[in-house]
Amino acid sequence: METSNNVSTELQALVSRLKRGTSGIVPANGLEEKLAKAEKMGKPLNIKLGLDPTAPDIHLGFAVVLRKLRQFQDAGHQVIIIIGDYTALIGDPSGRSATRPMLTAEEINANARTYVDQLSVILDREKTLVRFNGEWLGKLDFAETVKLASRMTVAQVLQREDFANRYATHQPISLHELLYPLAQAYDSVAIEADIEMGGQDQTFNILAGRELQKEMGQDQQIGLFMPILVGLDGVKKMSKSIGNYVGIRETPDSMFGKLMSISDTMMRDYYILCTDVPEEEIAALLKQAETGETNPKDVKRRLAREIITIYHGADAAVQADNEWNRVHSAREIPTDMPEFSLTQAGLTEEKIWICRLLAEAKIAKGTGDARRLIEQGGVSLNGEKVTNVKADYSQEALIGVVLKVGAKRYLRLAK
Template identity: 35%
Template sequence: MKTNYKLELVKKNVVQLVSESELYNKLEQSDITIKFGIDPTNSDLHLGHLVPIKRLKTFQDLDYKVTLFIGDFTARLGDPSGTSKLRRKLSPEIVQQNMSSYQEWIFKILNPDKTRVVYNSKWLKNTDLESLIDLFSYENINTLIKRKGVHQRLEEGKPVSMLEFIYPFLQAYDSVKLKVDIEIGGEDQYFNFLFTRAIQQKYGQKPEVIMTLPLLKGSDGNKMSSSSNNIIPLNQKPDNMFGQIMSINDEIMFDYLMLLSTLESEQITEWEKKVRLKEVNPMNIKMILAKDIVSQIFGNEKAEYAEEEFSNVHRNRKMPLEMPEVTIEKAVEISDMQEALIYFQFTASKRQAKYLIRESAVRLNGQTINDPFQKYSPKDGDVINVGKKTFKKIIIK
């Protein structure tokens, strides 16, 4: 396969590339170290993590091996890249708990046989003070203060931990230990990667090629991040993920298509044009997007099931194929629908129950309920739903 063709594939959607000529030269070699690092600061991987992981998959498809780098040691410090907040220090126990499921989800995309998994605690936990002094002597504090998040907090008189100045040194040292040729990450890692290149050269190594990718936006339009509570987690049921993808704003739908889908760029561009001209309903394209992403993670069969569930509930106003069941004794007495919502834990207060019913958000066996005081006696197989997503089936012993 020609190197120019490989180059076009791997640099698709790249924000910062340092440099294209260096990348070309690396791609002409067969044995190179391609690194993507992730710090297990949270237990949930999300769709934002898939952007660089899918780029690793592109390299694997071109017959390169990749290195999945788990920063189990540096996760305890906290990377301030792209944030204006002080990161909390994590215990080794929390880090271990967070990363327990990482590989399970990542290997739904990557080929394990072409992936080397490395943990930086292997060398950092035993690094001696003399080695650290040598490392810290290679750069000065002036460079680190220029980081956006750090500089902003210093200007505002907010605290900045010494650990945050240490972090980029240790991240660079990881690349030195691995002799990294190419590093992939989000665009918020650009400063760290430039810093890494400088440190590698101080150790007599060739600097790594920098490849940064766009940061996926979450439900609020900002960077998808667990700390911002705007993520679409990987660790959930396929139909839930399908529904969450369907709920993203139309404005960011095409970012998801470009960064996460398996669809051709030309097709996506054509759809974007047609949506802008109101020739195509964006909901139809979002259905294709949701099915494509869910299929990559869970397989075609579960993606088709998730699509059917979504269509049943949201488009055809049918009941879902599966729903939670609530088992009760035959003798249980419930007087009205208001009381039923509280008893079956749709809500905790009479006030909220009344509001939901009067807003026509409650249905019993598919029929809208408008009166909070409508008489109700539970029957086996009854289905109550609040809104389009919350269904419960009543089972009587």
């Protein structure tokens, strides 16, 4: 027997859970209203997320939004993923400083499949509806498109920071890029979205959806924004193409290493957005790190364990932690490292020049680069620093040897 009072307390708890980490909700009280409405009507909300099928590897930055969607699913709402197969023909200009390349149909389809596979790591596949926006956008004829376009003004579009910047710095902006927000807005109309999720860089597109829904006489969706997770470099948005990312399917060891390399100031965001550690506890941990009560390194290790636990389980997380500690604090060589086959690389001669070896192993860009690394004291074989740039080794002498370059690159040489 639930009293109405209980229901509202539950709703309150849900609202605060859903609001964790969000960087904005438009309109401010929209979430409560939508949830209350859903409850009253006994109908789940349509939660929309649009995906551009360009970079099919899901990383922690992307997971921020997906994890939020999962919370909605767990609360019984309908998640609708829209694969922007049609809009990929345009290329989302959001946050971009240059025109995105257009994709071919094959690339888009391949990417879309990969996406759907990977989404299920975080989302409940059974409760996820996947649609392609070519389904409705492909049916619009030119007249309808122009009519849609008439609902937005150039000034509105140019208000966007990314466009404004490009315009101000005399970068080219193609006309078709201006149509992107409109297409995305039309997606919201097509599926009658109640909530559209997105990173902060989606603000304009999502608000355009509200406008268009209003024009078409629909209930307006609310915009639920998540902050952009800063990548490992601490500067730019986490992204595959920049390479500053942690993929959710990476090995625990790799994730651990990458997470330990983020700067201290980034810990808060990562804790809030990438883990389920309660907010009060996060605050306490960070405070300890700041006062020196706990070594900040250990607070970061905890962060890495928390994240890895989500994707690989607690045991794997502890193991990765141990391994990391062994290699980086105790300075022992890693248990696992990539192998490099000399024979496969064609290094079978009696005399193998060390620079050639580094180049073939792709550890150096070429022998000139390898020479520099050695001259700078960055290369060692079985822990012994290589000092002679002209050194030759026989294949026999190299087999089983651990090649170390720089602080973190290890390779075990094999036949």
